[in-house]
Amino acid sequence: MLLLSVLLFCGPALAHEADQDTGTDPAIVIDRHIQHYVVEPSGAYLLTVDAAKTIVEQRAVQEHGQYYISYNKTLDEVVAIDAYTLKPDGRRVALRPDQIKDQQEAASTDAPMFQDTRLKIIVFPEVAAGDQLVVRYTVRRGTPLFPGHFEDLSSSPFYLNKNFVLVYDMPASMPLHADAVGFVPVPLSPRDVVPAGHRRYQWRYAGGGNQRLEADAVSYLDYGKRLAVSTFADYADFARAFRANTLPATGSAAVPSPAIAALARQLTAGLSDARARTLALSDWVRRNIRYVGVYIGPGGVVAHPAATVLDNRYGDCKDHAALLEAMLAAVGIGSTGALVNSGNAYQLPDTPTLGVFNHMITYVPSLDLYLDPTAESTMAGYLPAGILGKPALLLASGSFAMTPILQPERSRTTTWFDIGRDGRSRFKVSKTASGASAEPWRKTVRETRLAERDQFVRRMLQGLGQKGQGVFDAGKVDSPGKDGSDEYSLSVSGSSEHFLDLPGPSALATTYDVWGGLGEAVFTLGQEKERHQAFVCPAVDAEDETGFRLPKGVRVLALPKPTSLMHGGIHYQSSYARRGSAIVVKRRFTFRHGRATCTPDDYRAMQPALERIMRDLRSQVVVSGR
Incomplete structure (x- = not known):
């Protein structure tokens, strides 16, 4: 390689x-x-x-x-x-x-x-x-x-x-x-x-x-010129060799030791549901076993025994999978390691080769559930985005399965600006991430030092072309699982300078992208003028509300027209309304494709809808003051 x-x-x-x-x-x-x-x-x-x-x-x-x-x-x-x-x-x-x-x-x-x-x-x-x-x-x-x-x-x-x-x-x-x-x-x-x-x-x-x-194109190995050679007759043969070679001479890396069995029972006490027990154990492994680089010993690619991984409190992806398999076995839940690609490769060569497989996760057949116990930013029950819609080689059987294409994930952002007669504004941005996107946000904020959070607000304003300062309200950043929540909310408040040019006629932008909002999702999906390669097109569920409270004497001269469209897997709605002295802009964008990747033909079909949405996102509210 x-x-x-x-x-x-x-x-x-x-x-x-x-x-x-x-x-x-x-x-x-x-x-x-x-x-x-x-x-x-x-x-x-x-x-x-x-x-x-x-x-x-x-x-x-x-x-x-x-x-x-x-x-x-x-x-x-x-x-x-x-x-x-x-x-x-x-x-x-x-x-x-x-x-x-x-x-x-x-x-x-x-x-x-x-x-x-x-x-x-x-x-x-x-x-x-x-x-x-x-x-x-x-x-x-x-x-x-x-x-x-x-x-x-x-x-x-x-x-x-x-x-x-x-x-x-x-x-x-x-x-x-x-x-x-x-x-x-x-x-x-x-x-x-x-x-x-x-x-x-x-x-x-x-x-x-x-x-x-x-x-965002798929890996060149999916469609380009490449040569895969192997002495393995098929992927089942490859899986047998991989499993035999990764397990130590004692027979199985995933055998639960007395310490593993005791810990597994302690962590699952009071949880009668098999899924709840599985998620509790996977979350414990991802939070408590540190990831380190791959171990390759004198015998090649080898997983440490699960008991050793528990004692060391670190390991690579094989070690994480072995420990989780042992903990699950200790509470009567069967599982198997599964080889996947964690990058942009979605297809495998006909000839078995290690070249595309670069990660091991865990599969629980009885629950049809995939787990990545190395993913610190992904709550158990969800997968990192790069693993969705991938072929998975199940090591126990040598057969193939497919990781989920979709998983619950939603982003909601509310932004309000109170504009003064001097053109300055006081603002508050509230963001709620739910499902698969909640834990990445929670972890990012949790690991950001308190002294750096308010600096983050200034950088955010600079990205919006504004100067100012503010306060970062991190919300509840505890690890998930204590209250079963897979939703996370945070907010930012502060002020910005020169937000609106008064007293003369002026235009207010209607889109303020903050931390992966609706506009960013649309522009990311439509960032190429044309496409010749398949590309990654994840599902999107985003909702934005932007409000402006205008000072006295400021008149609204023109509001954009609302937009509503459905095209294939794209659904988009926008509305513009006056509420007394305020203007409220609401938008909702969802995208569902049925596959983890889109083809160039798919892109050509969705382009008219994307262009229409982008025009709406660039629309402005025209106001005039005295």
């Missing part, structure tokens, strides 16, 4: 070929990238990479004047590195030993799973536009992640690739299955030398134009 790491961290993803290439970065050219695995029957391998790229534009020197070799510090050994800068006149500038750095990969410290990696950073000397940067290195993996198996997932970054070849020399006893899109098989030539007892498989990247990655 080394090349996949380059894709994920070095630039935007690829896309289908289009009439106009809007994505390929001309700043560099990949002259060659030959990636060659020699795999042994144990699943161990030797990887050799021969790469060269030319710096075409000066702006690429800063970003591409170094090369990153990603390796697992427990399983891998970087056994050789040869690199140099080749000048246009043919002069070679050799790499000095001190120009190879070694450090922890920043992304692995926050990764849910499978990225316990370090980086060898090659800093090329004397780099300038026109130079070719050449590197050849070898990595030996002595202990496979899955004994007796091999798998890999590759794609290409957004540059012109002249010669991108992937080679796999496999033992004859280990046939390699492949799902290739945009990669073409390369037949053996008489010059190819294959190790004894091995069979060679090789593919060449087909190249072609690239579309830019659009906002």
Whole structure:
């Protein structure tokens, strides 16, 4: 998965070929990238990479004047590195030993799973536009992640690739299955030398134009050019191997110890309902077991025994799932780990590979309930948005299920402005988040220091083009579960300067987006002029009320017309009314699609409705004072 790491961290993803290439970065050219695995029957391998790229534009020197070799510090050994800068006149500038750095990969410290990696950073000397940067290195993996198996997932970054070849020399006893899109098989030539007892498989990247990655697009791996190879016959075979390899030699990481059983019974005392017991245990794990990076031991990807996780009070996602499974078992509730993607990948290659799975959650079959015990910001009973509508590989059965597409979630915001004759305003903003969105707000506020909350008000006003100050009322920020509430309310009050230009004619905006309000949801959904890629389109249920109390002598010259529309899954209503000296604007926007993602055709169909809503959101109230 080394090349996949380059894709994920070095630039935007690829896309289908289009009439106009809007994505390929001309700043560099990949002259060659030959990636060659020699795999042994144990699943161990030797990887050799021969790469060269030319710096075409000066702006690429800063970003591409170094090369990153990603390796697992427990399983891998970087056994050789040869690199140099080749000048246009043919002069070679050799790499000095001190120009190879070694450090922890920043992304692995926050990764849910499978990225316990370090980086060898090659800093090329004397780099300038026109130079070719050449590197050849070898990595030996002595202990496979899955004994007796091999798998890999590759794609290409957004540059012109002249010669991108992937080679796999496999033992004859280990046939390699492949799902290739945009990669073409390369037949053996008489010059190819294959190790004894091995069979060679090789593919060449087909190249072609690239579309830019659009906002909120699904992962490029869902639709783009990628090569998945694996010795696993199917995903059930993969699940068996994963479960066997992640459990310690004692047999099961999820066996409840006496301490786990006692704690589980204590936490569920008085709760007769199985769902209530399940939620109580999941909430305890997410609040009390600290997340740390993945543990990869001498045997590969391994989960700690649940008793060890409880004693340590930390672990990765596998450890959280193992502890929760053990606690559930202690109170008679069966569960299983489930592998999912926590990013924007919604499809899996036909060939089983670890590349798309990067997270483990828990599934309770008897309740048809999914839980993420690592999600500090997500109350049990809900899932983080990135896991909704995803295929889940259930480890106990090796079968697939689908995480929920929809879950209860609603946002309500009320904003009132009392405007003085000097144009200043006193304001109060009240926000209520319910369902899945309540706990993220509660956690964010709970972790914001008291001294910083009022500063937040000033930043909010600046975002609205206003100057002023105010007070942040955090409301009740206790953890959920004490009163069973999944609703959270907070408010901000204060004053702002130059809110309305008086005494002459002036216009009042009717939309003031505060912390993910209705307007932000609409503009996020409609932020692309056109789309060529499927994109994430979560459900929305938002309601805003904005009121203005006008000073005496100020007349309302014009109010916008109300809007009401229903189109597919979009429902929108707005109204504008006078109440004595006040103006009240009410809006409600809901969106339900039936899937977690939308297609370009879906987007074209919803665009007229979105444009009409955006016009309404930009409408103004015209007033005049004496």
